[in-house]
Structures are given as C-alpha cells and as structure tokens.
Amino acid sequence: QLQLRESGPGLVKASETLSLTCTVSGGSISRANSYWGWIRQSPGRGLEWIGSIYSSGTTYYNPSLKSRVTISADTSKNRISLKLNSVAAADTALYYCARHVFTMIADAFDLWGQGTLVTVSS
C-alpha cells in the first residue's frame, strides 16, 4: 500500500531556504507515467499547489513560486524533495506531498501524506 511521509525542519528563519523530503513507501517514484506533487495549506492562502515532478524528472511549478522553488527526485532513496528559497512569514504553512494523477482525462492529487508544519521565524 502506497504511503507518503513528509519530513524536515519545523522552523526556518526568514530569508533562508526551506527544505523538505517526501519518502514514498509501497511503490516506486520512478514508475512510468507517475507524478508527485507538493501542496501547502495555510489559513491565509488556503490550499496552494507548489509544483510537481514527473517520473522522467521534468518539473512543473506554480508560476507564482517558480523563481524560488526546486523539486527533485532521488530514485535510489525513493523520495521527492522540495526547496523553497528566501522564505518569509507568508511561507508558514502545512506542507503536503501527494501523488499527482495527470492524464488527458484527469488532474488530481489522489494520495496525500499527513503533512508537515513549517513555521518561518524572523
């Protein structure tokens, strides 16, 4: 049974880089035609898609965050990583990784991790 688990520092200083990891168990992230995404949730901004990575390594980013975001995959460890540069208080949120179904007939996140809370401190 596929499971996703986010991990990383819960506290990041303003202007520094937020780094999170999503470890996938019960299935390979490099399986053909698989996508993996990062979404965050905060009281002020609601749910916000950050970006996704395809099994080939191609990445897709939210244009509003693109200049600060890097998503990568480590197939040897079966995990997806998120880096967000130059963080500010507005980046304080619950960060989720999710399996992203993206086909000609669907775009949805069908399996989510439990989320990890990141607070940006000044």
Add this chain to the structure above:
Amino acid sequence: EIVLTQSPGTLSLSPGERATLSCRASQSVSSNYLAWYQQKPGQAPRLLIYGASSRATGIPDRFSGSGSGTDFTLTISRLEPEDFAVYYCQQYDNSRRTFGQGTKVEIK
C-alpha cells in the same frame, strides 16, 4: 489565473439531508480537470471526484459531481455523520492549478 469561488461558505444540515456545494470558476475549465476533495480536522485532503464527475477509488456513491464550463457542483445525496467536513474544488489550466477556498458542511 483561474479563481475558484465556492459557495456557500458554510452549509448547516442534518444527517440524512442532501448537500449541494457549488464551485464557480472565473473562466471556463475543462471538465476533465476539475476535482473535489474532502478534508477533516487534522487530516490531509482526500480525493472524492476527478474529471468533474468520476468518483475516486473507494468513494461511496452518495457523492456525485456534475457541471461544466464555469459551474460545477458536488452533491452528497444523504449525509452520513462522517461526511461533515470541509470540501474543496481544484482545477488545472495552462500550467496552473488552483483550489477553491472551501465549503464547510456542519451539523445543524
């Protein structure tokens, strides 16, 4: 960027009643790319509907989705106690994915 506006903000209903939730887009959305999620306190969102009307794996048939263009609806035919939660719609268009602000379905 397509903005999704959900209404009402809160829906107060009793178990057994029918719930009708609206998601209106600021521009036309392909029906293939409209999804609905349920979120309970302390939990991650759970996919209910994709492609505007297809139920995700394991979702009871009391949940149904409909709509096209700019107007989409999630209907829960008869509310069960476990259905009281917050519901979100989500769309994909031109490399952007956005979510609505949510509708809370609460026990009356």
